[in-house]
Amino acid sequence: xxxxxxxxxxxxxxxxxxxxxxxxxxxxxxxxxxxxxxxxxxxxxxxxxxxxxxxxxxxxxxxxxxxxxxxxxxxxxxxxxxxxxxxxxxxxxxxxxxxxxxxxxxxxxxxxxxxxxxxxxxxxxxxxxxxxxxxxxxxxxxxxxxxxxxxxxxxxxxxxxxxxxxxxxxxxxxxxxxxxxxxxxxxxxxxxxxxxxxxxxxxxxxxxxxxxxxxxxxxxxxxxxxxxxxxxxxxxxxxxxxxxxxxxxxxxxxxxxxxxx
Numbered sequence: 584x585x586x587x588x589x590x591x592x593x594x595x596x597x598x599x600x601x602x603x604x605x606x607x608x609x610x611x612x613x614x615x616x617x618x619x620x621x622x623x624x625x626x627x628x629x630x631x632x633x634x635x636x637x638x639x640x641x642x643x644x645x646x647x648x649x650x651x652x653x654x655x656x657x658x659x660x661x662x663x664x665x666x667x668x669x670x671x672x673x674x675x676x677x678x679x680x681x682x683x684x685x686x687x688x689x690x691x692x693x694x695x696x697x698x699x700x701x702x703x704x705x706x707x708x709x710x711x712x713x714x715x716x717x718x719x720x721x722x723x724x725x726x727x728x729x730x731x732x733x734x735x736x737x738x739x740x741x742x743x744x745x746x747x748x749x750x751x752x753x754x755x756x757x758x759x760x761x762x763x764x765x766x767x768x769x770x771x772x773x774x775x776x777x778x779x780x781x782x783x784x785x786x787x788x789x790x791x792x793x794x795x796x797x798x799x800x801x802x803x804x805x806x807x808x809x810x811x812x813x814x815x816x817x818x819x820x821x822x823x824x825x826x827x828x829x830x831x832x833x834x835x836x837x838x839x840x841x842x843x844x
Contacts, residue, residue: 603803606803606807607799607800607803610724610728610799610802610803610806611732611795611799613724613728614724614728614729614732614798614799614802615732617722617724617725617728617729618729618732618733624726624730627726627730628730628733628734630730631730631731631733631734632734632737632738634699635696635699635731635734635735635738636734636737636738636741636742639692639695639696639738639742640742640745642691642692642695643688643691643692643742643745643746644745644746644749646687646688646691646746647684647687647688647745647746647747647748647749647750647753648749648750648752648753649753650679650683650687650750650753651675651679651749651750651751651752651753651754651757652753652754652756652757654675654678654679654683654750654754655671655675655753655754655755655756655757655758656757656761658671658674658675659671659758659761659762662674668758668762668764668765669764669765669769669773670773671754671758671765671770672751672754672755672758672765672769672770672771672773672774672777673773673774673776673777675750675751675754676751676754676773676774676777676778677777677778677782679747679750679751679754680747680751680778680782680783680786681782681785681786681838682786682834682838683750684743684746684747684750684786685743685786685787685789685790685793685834686789686793686830686831686834687746688739688742688743688746688790689739689743689789689790689793689794689797689830690827690830690831692738692739692742692797693739693793693796693797693826693827693830694823694826694827696735696797696798696801697797697798697800697801697822697823697826698801698819698822698823699801700731700798700801700802700805700822701801701802701804701805701808701815701818701819701821701822702805702815702818702819703805704727704801704802704805704806704808705804705805705806705808705814705815705818705819706808706815707727707805708805708806708807708808708809709808709809709810709811709812709814709815713727713806723806727802728798728799728802731798731801731802732794732795732798732799732802734798735794735795735797735798736791736794736795736798738794739790739791739793739794739797740787740790740791740794743786743787743790744787747783747786751774755767755770755771755774758770784841785838785841785842788837788841789834789837789838789841792833792837793830793833796826796829796830796833797826797830800822800825800826800829801822801826804818804819804821804822804825805818805822
């Protein structure tokens with residue numbers, strides 16, 4: 584009985600995984616088609632950009648400043664052993680632009696907006712508002728999912744660029760404050776000497792994939808919510824977990840992909 588039950592649990596987990604992958608892929612395809620075919624609801628897009636993007640500036644900025652300052656302190660401490668504090672700007676900037684800026688912004692912003700999408704759409708699902716939309720002849724994917732996907736694709740790269748700048752400035756502030764031999768002008772010059780356009784493209788390019796994961800997973804979990812308010816809460820929790828895992832796992836493969844060019 585134990586073996587049979589274990590096999591049933593494994594089979595159920597595999598089935599749920601296949602359903603999840605198939606459902607998200609189908610939703611992503613339909614959302615992309617809706618984005619590129621008229622009519623377009625620019626009012627809904629503008630609302631989503633404000634709700635998802637402008638209201639996420641605070642959390643992205645605070646995270647970036649904190650990470651930049653911590654990295655500045657840690658790298659300066661490590662490089663002091665080798666008498667190379669002057670190279671802190673080079674090391675910190677490339678680490679932020681290529682890796683930490685995009686990933687941490689996606690994790691922090693993605694957790695916020697992804698869970699928000701799941702909660703909002705999940706509430707519409709359990710209160711049968713999605714069925715009402717279908718009964719009126721409208722497509723919930725075009726009306727609800729496509730604006731959220733497009734808004735996330737627009738805002739996440741912009742928030743990442745903002746986070747990169749703030750993280751570098753935060754690192755510069757703490758380094759120049761604690762090490763008088765490093766001036767702001769020297770620090771900024773070392774950053775510009777190190778960062779290439781390929782680094783910016785590599786870091787920012789990842790965010791388009793991260794944005795797609797965040798929006799599609801959040802919308803799919805919302806559309807799949809069942810069981811009243813408890814189901815909405817479970818969908819929100821799953822969104823944060825699955826989104827964070829997807830970002831971290833895909834980051835490795837995206838890094839290898841962009842390094843090949």
